[in-house]
Amino acid sequence: MxxxxxxxxxxxxxxxxxxxxxxxxxxxxxxxxxxxxxxxxKPVYNLSWLDHNPLEGSPKVSCRQTSQSAAWVADEEGFYCSRANILPSGCCNHTANSTEPSRYSCFSCSKLDCCSAYERCVACCLNPVNRNRWRITMEAARKADDRNLLIAASVFEFCSFRCRTSSESVAQENTYRDPLNRYCF
Incomplete structure (x- = not known):
């Protein structure tokens, strides 16, 4: 028991x-x-495009371009032109005998790098003289973990996103600092 x-x-x-x-x-x-x-x-982002100038060198076989305006575009080589002046490759025809297209055109942009047209903003932002600004903005985005900006795989994607969404153009969430120049990078 x-x-x-x-x-x-x-x-x-x-x-x-x-x-x-x-x-x-x-x-x-x-x-x-x-x-x-x-x-x-934390994901690893490819920011190698910051270390070389993708806009230098031979002309592209095909180009991405902005698609916001019905009349104007900025292509990924930094040219600003009318839609009538686009080649089948999607690039602006910069060999045309006219005053357009213009490369890295900052016409209609303020000293604060805010432009009256989205396409002008993208073309101006693509200028390689802005490389240090791209780097500073991307470092700030990395610290803030701004994944929307960090997924940019090229300068063109960065500038397209930045000109469309920059908070530098708004004063109080719903009003523009400058109603004429609403697109900032």
Whole structure:
């Protein structure tokens, strides 16, 4: 009888120990999974475009371009031209005998780098003299973890996004600092 009661106590404690161990392991796994979803690893962004000038060199076979205006575009080489002056490649025809297109045109932009037209803003922003400004803006975005800006894979994407969303053009969330020059980089 005495031996049977000892086996029963050991049996109860063994079952209880196994049960408690399983609960602890389960809770640890749940905690680790929750921690991984709450604090995902910071993504690594490719900012190599900051270290070289993608706009120098031979002409492009095809170009991306802005698509906001019905009449004007800025292509990724920094040219600003009318839609009628676009080549089949999507690039502005900069060999045309006219006053347009103009490269890195900051015409109609203020000293604060705010422009009256989105396309002018993008073309002006693409100027390689702004390289230091691109770097400073991207470092600030990295510190603030501004993923929308950090996903830019080229200067053109950076300038397109920056001219469309820069907070430098607004005074109080819903009013422009300068109603004429609303696109800033």
């Amino acid at each position: 005495f031996i049977a009661s000892i086996f029963q106590i050991i049996k109860k404690n063994l079952v209880l120990s196994i049960f408690l161990g399983a609960v602890v392991i389960l809770l640890c796994r749940i905690r680790l999974q929750t921690k991984a979803t709450l604090y995902p690893a």
